[in-house]
Amino acid sequence: MAERNEAPVLEVRGIVKVFGGVTALDGVSMSLLPGRVHCLAGENGSGKSTLIKIISGVDTPDAGEILIDGEAMSGMTPARALRAGIQVIYQDFSLFPNLTVAENIVLPAAIASRKKLFNRARSRPGAQRIVDELGLTLDLDADVEKLSVADRQLTAICRALVQDARILFMDEPTTALTHSEVARLFGLVRKLQERGVAIVFVSHKLDEVLEVSHDITVLRSGQLVASGDAREYSVQSLTVAMTGRDVDTTRLVNDLGKRGAPLLEVSRLDLPGAFTDISFDLAPGEILGITGLLGSGRGEIVEALFGLLKPESGTVTVNGAALRPGSIRSSISAGIGYVPEDRLTQGLFLEKSIADNIIAGSLDSHARGKVVLSQKRIAETISTLFTRLRIKAPSVAAPVRSLSGGNAQRVVLAKWLATKPKILILNGPTVGVDVGSKNEILTILRDAAREGMGVIMISDDVPELVSICNRVLIVRRGSLVAEFDSEQIEAQRIQEVMAA
């Protein structure tokens, strides 16, 4: 194994990057040593991906420098980064959907070596070799767009490893892999590391990170908040560093009073491949948490409630009336609102104004006779919600793109509150949101629930669930495996059941 005092192969100093209205990186420094695995940790939106893009030459930093082997690189481009031996496995894979697996694997290497010609047949053995070396089964002649997500991820990994990488970035490389594939990947990581490759591992699965890493750098809201030897960290202390607060398990839960008729009843919902036999109910004013590992099917369950997915069997009723399966309109008119996980593409109209976004879901109810919009009613709705949710923006006419994560999420919330929903489903409501906004969003939810709205909240953040939920359900491999009642909710136990 490499010595600790060896010269860093890559060093970044004081990197600053600003996008539109948001500072993605604010003076971040990091150095990578050959033969060591470096963990880059941080919540969504903390700037990890931006840092990777800057180092690989895709984005240009507004300030700061990148040194390779102690030499400052100015004007980094993707091609130069590749030639310097920097390889990146992107979170979105960055593959060419219209080309074959073999071509996807070998093309970047061909560019880096400044080839002018390309021979598909002759490049195939190179691709085959890396696939064999990793012990994978991939159809080299299939178009990437026809592959499953897992196979795409494997293709991206092969592509990075087919070249002689000196520095390898892996941005969430394990999200779509099975246990045995992850184990094989880690074996490979160790092999590369023995060869002296510096590896940067980005993952939100903290136990996984701690298993392979030597060094750790933690980012929060674009700032470097901690760095050091991985052995000095535990899952707990890493979480604290990432979120910037102690694991807060103070519970502040609305009292439900006597249980009346349920607002929502889910009965034996089934979608093969996604979830099986899901039954639960929700009382008016109740906040129900649903959690589970990524890929456990928790997201698919709520997507089925909102009509995005069509379950094969089972029923969902709101106040006793059954929903039409797979119909968003039916869910919305029954009074269900959904704050999606990916708010930038699914929740918001980024270029549109805050005002337009707020009334996007309730246009029909703001019209007289469904034909002409009532400007007065719209103005009332917007100004009420703008104030109530304390959205910080120069004016309601500002485009949503200019808002920070917390404010953008409030706009999504406002859009649904404007529809006066009976049930609000939130998928990861505080992901990528700063701590202050996070607490305010939780308060807004508590207030809305107190007025009788039912809330279903999906979250990875167990402490958050503990602090707000009346009940928590745990999903594992598509089934509900545990239910914690108000008295039983406790962070430690929930985490244990989730991971089991």
Added chain:
Amino acid sequence: MPIRTHQSAAGQVNSRIDNTVRTWISHIHVDRGIGRMLVLLVIAFALFAVLNPRVFMNPLNLQNIMVSAPEVGILAIAMTLAMLTGGIDLSLVSIANLTAITISTMYTGLVGSDPALAESLGGVIVLVGIAVGVLAGLINAFLISTVGITPILATLATMQIFNGIAIVWTGGKTLYGAPQALSAVGKSTVAGVPVLFLLFLVVAIVIGLLVNRTPFGRKTQLQGANPTAARFSGIRSASVLYGTYLTTGLLGGLAGVLFVTRNPTASADYGTSYVLLVIVIAVLGGTNPMGGFATVTGVVLATLVLQVVQSGFNAIRLSSYEYSIAQGVILIGVMVFDQLRFRRRTRYVASTQTRNIASMSNVGEDADETPDTAGADSVETK
């Protein structure tokens, strides 16, 4: 005026927000199209008025501009609607010609047997013509929404089909004859303003209201801005697309009526240059071809700008080819200007933001204080 959230009492904030909302409501989308086109219109008008006042400022010439603008303008408004959803409608001119041919054929057929009846049925004939346009729009909507063909290909194909039908129908010849009442309308004026021009303004106002003041119009804008988020907000793309392409068919039909109103003739290849011209007008008027943003006022002004430039070029004896050069140069110039301004603006915003963070002030405060909107807001809210 930016809202200083932390310094103001709740009541103050409230009233200020009310003001901001009202400002926003009172002039929805004072965007790039309108101001810019107004400036261009004034410049173009002044330029030609100076270069050749005798011909250009002649009342007859001005009236000519107002008579020729409506058919192009209505097609451009239709194109704007299609672009608002992120689509395009290449079949508009073919639809207009089909309508014109329908009207002319029905009229001449009736005139042969009973001239008086043909005249008295003029209104019905026009309605049938417009119905043909709507039917064509329905076909487009079916292909785009139900079958799922990209708008540019679907309308490319229907353009060929509609045009092909028109060629077969007319045998490639020009048809003569249209209800005389139409021609009379085409020649009439109110206070010196041609009725056709007034009709154009009415159409523009109606579509403007449709886009901005109805749930349908707002949904169209949102669908164009982000189809995924629209779906997640419960907006049905089918109703938006059917509504849009039925309306563009209707407007295409209306343009066809104007064709025969201006000249009692109809042919399959009338206005072939309009196909691309109306795209140019729509984009100049501030329509984002990727969808989500458009102003009907901007498009009306852009129509006038191009008509003034065309007529001005005539007045100073420049050819229609020089006019097409000017068209292209204006279009590229405006787009490049927009792009450069956009880049500068993002840089500007970026630097304010850094200062904010650095001084630990509240995030998002001055986030998008772009020179133009900030100016407009501060004037209005005082």
Added chain:
Amino acid sequence: MTLAQRMKTLAPRLVGANNEGVLAIIIVVLIIVMSLLSPSFFTVHTLFSIVRSALVPSILAIAVLLVIISGGIDVSFAAIAIFAAYTTVHLAQQGQFDPGIIGILLFACAIGAVLGFVNGAVIARFRLPTLIVTLATQGIFRGILLVYIGSRYIAQLPDSMAGLSTANLIAIDSSRSYLPLLVVPVAVIVLIVAWMLRRTMFGRGIYAIGGDTEAARRAGFPVVRFQIILYMMVGAIAAIGGLIHVILNRNANPQDIVGTELDVIAAVVLGGASIFGGRGSVLGTVLGVVLVQLINNSLLLMGVPTAWQRAAVGLLLVVGVGIQALSARRASRRTFVLDTVEA
């Protein structure tokens, strides 16, 4: 292996990556049907006349194909084609000198490349939508040609070109069937472009850019440079198409070609190229052009008024693209379910 299984593995290969196989089958069926219906169809004369009429559309379609693969769309190629060809003829005429066919070719290509550079520079540098930019440059190029270069019809070509007009590769005088010599350069260009798309990094780069521009950038492709070179190449190829058009017509008319843009684009799309970029092949494009010419020719023989040609091509486009759209919709539904299983 049973026959059914064998058919299953064989079928995708026959269909081809861009449905070239389907297109070929349609063409064959059409030929058989037409031969049965009309005895005068299955003749060398018909074959040659179809080939002759497909020459210019093929070249222009190849140019458009390159742009469409890269994820753009070009409506200025027709203006470039006639600009380059007419200007070359005009200058040779005025200068009273004939640089020879090679000189003429190089000169026309240079003009085409310069005009293409204008397109490429504006598109790549400012990242503007290709349709709108080429719409603008189309007007500009055409305007400049007609205003500053010439709007007169030129009946007399330079000798080196006029010689080619009547040169035949195969001439069967008995049936008055002639295959023009210009088939050779067209075939050469088609083969060169096909080779370039398959075997050069530039060609694969165009596919990569059309598939995912951001991924291409990350993989190290010089996207801006490639786009500019691409549009210059498209300009040069269009210029050759313009020259061939002029030679075949034995005159230079500055009003020609412009107006056929959408027909050419329709043929390319029929040939299996995806309007969203990243997909398309030279073979498919040529088949698409041939199919359109074949239909035109068949309608003529069947006594259907030529007026129906446009509508027929439009209908064909609706059917072709409609089937693609419907099957894409089904495919996306399938992968969705698969993904949730994998997750």
